[in-house]
Amino acid sequence: MTTPTPWARKTFGDNAETLAQTIPACLARAHNRARNGQQGVHTQTLEAYGHGLYAAQYEELAAGLEGVDGAATVRLSGRTVVVIGDHVLYPIRYAKRALPVTETRLRKAFGFRADLIRRHGPDSIQGTLDLGLETAERETHRDLERLPADLGLILIAYACSMEHGVVKLEWGIAELRQEDRFLIWHHHEPLPIPSLGPLG
Secondary structure, three states: OOOOOHHHHHHHHHHHHHHHHHHHHHHHHHHHHHHHHHHHHOOOOOHHHHHHHHHHHHHHHHHHHOOOOOEEEEEEOOEEEEEEOOEEEEEEEEEOOOOOHHHOEOOOOOOHHHHHHHHHOOOOOOOOOOOOOOOOOOOOOHHHHHOOOOOEEEEEEEEEEOOOEEEEEEEEEEEEOOOOOEEEEEEEEEOOOOOOOOOO
């Protein structure tokens, strides 16, 4: 049994314990599906694993969390994302080995994922530097209009490889530092590491 932390209890109420147990299991199933797909195509590169894991993480979280009280799903950027209460849950595979979650860095400073974090992440704790330059207003990704503006974002950040499965897993809230695409975590804490499932 996973005992919810005060932050998890405050964020998710009575759902905290269920989420803390179910999310790791969902990611383990996503890893197993991706690993089996990679082994099925027998390629020298791990493209099948990476693409498979990316798709399966959303599907497994949606399926695994559908029975949670107050859970709903929404299609964003072609994927089904879970909303629990007043938070949207969004998975990010940030590394292939057990690096600290504080090293999470997005590949792009713009696009759906970056816009999601900017719009639904916490208020910035960074000071803004005004250089007196006018910056062009960018439109955020149109799919974000499907989410209420006051919905919070919980990131599920994990490190995972085909060989070892999920080796680091945390959840929390973070803002995006635009200049280098690193996440600045306002709060993060570990979730249990799921065991590596059997081949099959």
